Amino acid sequence: MRWFGGALAPYGTAPRPVGADALWQKPDAWTVDTVVRQVESEGGRRLAVFGPCGATNPELERLARSTDLREFDAAASAWSGSYALALDDGAGSFTLWADPAGSCPLYVAEVDGAPVWASSSLALASLLGSRPDAAWLAAHLAHPTACVPGRSAWTGVAQIPPGHRWTAPRDGAPFSVPYWRPSPSTWSEAVDRLRLDLADGVLIRVRGREVSSDLSGGLDSSTLAAYAAQCGPVLGVTFHPKGRESGGDVDHARTVARAFPSIRHRFMALGREHLPFTDLDALVLTDEPAPSAVTVAQLCHEFALLAEEGASVHLTGDGGDTLFMPPPVHLADLARSGRLVRLARDAQAWGRLYRSSPWPAVAAAWSAPDRLAGVALPKPWLTRQATALAESVISPETGVDGLGYADRHLLTEARYVGRTAATENQLAAAYGIEMHNPYTDARVLEAVMSVPASDRWSARRYKPLLTDAVMGLLPGQVVRRGSKGLFAVDHHHGLRANQANVLELADGHLADLGLVRPAVLRSLLRRAVLGVDVPWGLLEPLLGTELWLRASDTATERVRWEDRP
Structure with missing residues (x-):
């Protein structure tokens, strides 16, 4: 498992993971097979950047010299990639910046009165001897993407909220404060920014590496495979049912592969041995339940294929649907802002799309926005105890003031995808594969949230923001497609x-x-x-x-x- 962390024991007696590489001492910091860049400056200041980050060395050197925390706040999402910052100010204060998209999660625990922090909740749970947290589990079952502040899947281990700065001062108790909020832009600015941030996010991960990418034929994975192909050779992997090697997604994947000669296309035929709910004992323990748990047979076969082909870095399109294909939750914002004509128009478009009456959507916009987001569906398999326990720990807060309902929903969903992608990466690490999800990068999330929610949603265009960003990159028939195959x-x-x-x-x-x-x-x-x-x-x-x-x-x-x- 790849992870990093540290301890703030006052006398240098902190425990340390077996096999870790020391980064600092007093306070201790270490890494386990993780990308890290570190800079030191006058006064004993030490800065570490964990994870893929597009900053140049001079930029990090300038940042390390700064004494203004607001500059670090800005830097925590200033560059492409998925990374966390750690600063030892040389005067006894230590600070962490959790990335706004949640794709590089950070956790803290207390051991003998001293804070210990890590990018893996499982690592801290192993140190504490923790058991799974029943309240967190109840919240996860009742509302998987909900915010559960001060907790994680393990008792005694708390996640630092995404977009927050956590500080352990020289004197006093550790505390966290929000440091991030998205800034508005025009549609064209967002399109340009999205195009650049996706390209850079892929580049910093694949440069000089043996690369593979999902190539499902959908817009999300095709975009990443195309950007990777512009950087060098890439293995594109396409799944298909045994005996069906043409039509639909497979044809679109072939079209993308033909457009980029540096893509070496590999098909993986799915049979009975890859079905969901097969080989469930193959799961390894991760920080929290992995979204792909029931499809672990297919996932393990893919990782084995990638390892056999010599890939060390694998790109996936996870998170694309969340960012670019939102439910009509913006109707609630239209209702609250009095934009009734637009509300009626979008509700009618939604009704036509699903061949239903628009009035339930209009009513939900006024009185029950959760229905628009699909989070209010009944779950009769949960007990009353589970529901009550979940309600006692779930918080609607995102750490960002002034957001509309649709933006809060998107931020919560995106952070869930980012955090759980880290568990998928832990599964891949068991096969020696470093898996990356550029759609969970903070810069990409910022680009999407910079335009109004009502502009991002469309019943007539498929993923309009991403479609505009990749126009000219992908073959026209792939860009113009309206949906992707379903596998229920x-x-x-x-x-x-x-x-x-x-x-x-x-x-x-x-x-x-x-x-x-x-x-x-x-x-x-x-x-x-x-x-x-x-x-x-x-x-x-x-x-x-x-x-x-x-x-x-x-x-x-x-x-x-x-x-x-």
Whole structure:
């Protein structure tokens, strides 16, 4: 597992992870197979940048000399990439900057009265001997993307909120304050900025490396593969059902590969052995439940293929749908600002798109915005205890004042994708693969949020902001496509093939914790076996959480620590 961290023990007696490379001492900092750049300046000031970052060495040297924290606040999202900043001011104060998009998460815990921090909550849980946090689990099941301040998936370990600066002063208790907010721009400025930040975000990750990229035929992965191909050779991986090597997504992927000679196209045929819910015991323990837990068989086969092909860096398009294809939550902002003509027009467009009445959307805009975001759907498999526990710890705050409903929703969803992408990267690391998700970069999120939410949404154009940004980069037929293939049928087939093992999950750890109603969950799963449409988007986090809890009980490989005199 790749991670980094440090300890602020007053007398240099802090524990240290076995096998870590020392970065500093007093206060201690270390890295484990992680990209880090460090700069020192007069007065004993030390600056470290963890993760891929587009800053030049002179820029970091100038920053390290600064004594104005506002300059560091700006720097925390000034460059392409996904990175965190750490500053030892040389006078006893230590500060961390958690990136605004949440894709480089930071966690803190207390050991013998001294703070210990890390990019992995599992690492800190291993140090503390922590068990999974039941309140966090309840919130995760009730509303997976919700903010749960002061907690993580492990008891005694707290996440530093994204976009916050955490400071351990020389005298006094550590505290965190928000430092980031998006700034507005015109549509054309946002398009130019998005184009540049995506290109730079890919460049700083792939330069001089053996690179692979998802190439599904969709707009998100095709964009990343194209930018990577402009930097050098890249292996493009396309999945397809066995026996179906043409049509739809596969044809679009071929079109992209033909347009870039530096793309070496590799097809991966998916059969019964790759179905969802297969080989569930292959999961390794991660910081929190991984979104791809139920599709781990396909994921592991892909990682094995990439390792066989010699890839060391892999790009995925995760996060693209969240940024560029939002639900119509902006209707709530239109209602509150009195833009009733636009509200009526967009609600009608939404109704035509889904062949339904626009009036429920209008009513929700006035009285129940959560329905527009799809977060108010019933979850009958949760117990009352789970619901009450979740409500007691969930916070609507994002750390950014003055945002409209749609922007708050986007920010919350994007930060969830960014944080959980880190767990997917931990799965990839088990195969020696360094996985990256440029759509979760702070600069990319800022570019999207710089334009009004009502402009980002469209019932007539597919991902309009991204489409405008990649015009001229990708073949026209790929840019103009309206959607991408769906794979819900694979879940039904996978569930049918692994029915006994999946039904066992209904009576597992979550039931023992009193968070789920096993009978209701079993009934729903049996209906899915028969082909009845079920809310997979809600069930997958639940089943993935059960699998994660099982792994937390059986995992033999956790982060090992040693005491230092």
